[in-house]
Amino acid sequence: MFEDPMDMFEEMDEMFARLFTRMDREFMNGTGASGYRVVIERGRDAPDMAETDAPRPRDDSEPVTEVHRIGDEVKVIAGLPGVTGESLRLDLQGDQLVIDAGDTGHHYHTAAVLPPVDASSMHASIKNGVLEVTFKRLPACAEA
Numbered sequence: 755m756f757e758d759p760m761d762m763f764e765e766m767d768e769m770f771a772r773l774f775t776r777m778d779r780e781f782m783n784g785t786g787a788s789g790y791r792v793v794i795e796r797g798r799d800a801p802d803m804a805e806t807d808a809p810r811p812r813d814d815s816e817p818v819t820e821v822h823r824i825g826d827e828v829k830v831i832a833g834l835p836g837v838t839g840e841s842l843r844l845d846l847q848g849d850q851l852v853i854d855a856g857d858t859g860h861h862y863h864t865a866a867v868l869p870p871v872d873a874s875s876m877h878a879s880i881k882n883g884v885l886e887v888t889f890k891r892l893p894a895c896a897e898a
Contacts, residue, residue, distance in 0.1 A: 819866040828889045835883040836860035
């Protein structure tokens with residue numbers, strides 16, 4: 755126990771100061787991590803944290819993508835500020851959607867891992883710098 759109740763707050767201040775110093779140092783050294791792949795599927799429990807992709811360092815040319823399984827559809831969403839439909843290139847390579855977009859001012863490149871989808875059903879739209887690609891999902895028996 756603390757003799758003076760204010761000692762507890764001083765100790766907390768010191769802990770936060772150390773934490774923020776470490777965060778600043780990691781951010782400035784580029785060792786901080788950002789970017790997560792998010793998979794949301796209706797009717798299933800959330801996976802354990804050990805099953806999800808670990809955060810990894812990334813640069814500004816690699817946008818964060820989200821993969822959503824909604825009913826019989828799979829939606830991929832990515833933020834691509836400054837990109838128009840004319841400068842967007844999408845390529846389905848195996849189980850990955852490769853996104854390459856932009857010009858010399860804004861260039862982005864990333865890939866999203868997909869569950870089994872019907873490649874011929876791909877429909878893409880981009881509005882206000884947000885890309886949305888929709889696929890028809892193949893039946894669950896095809897995933898095994």
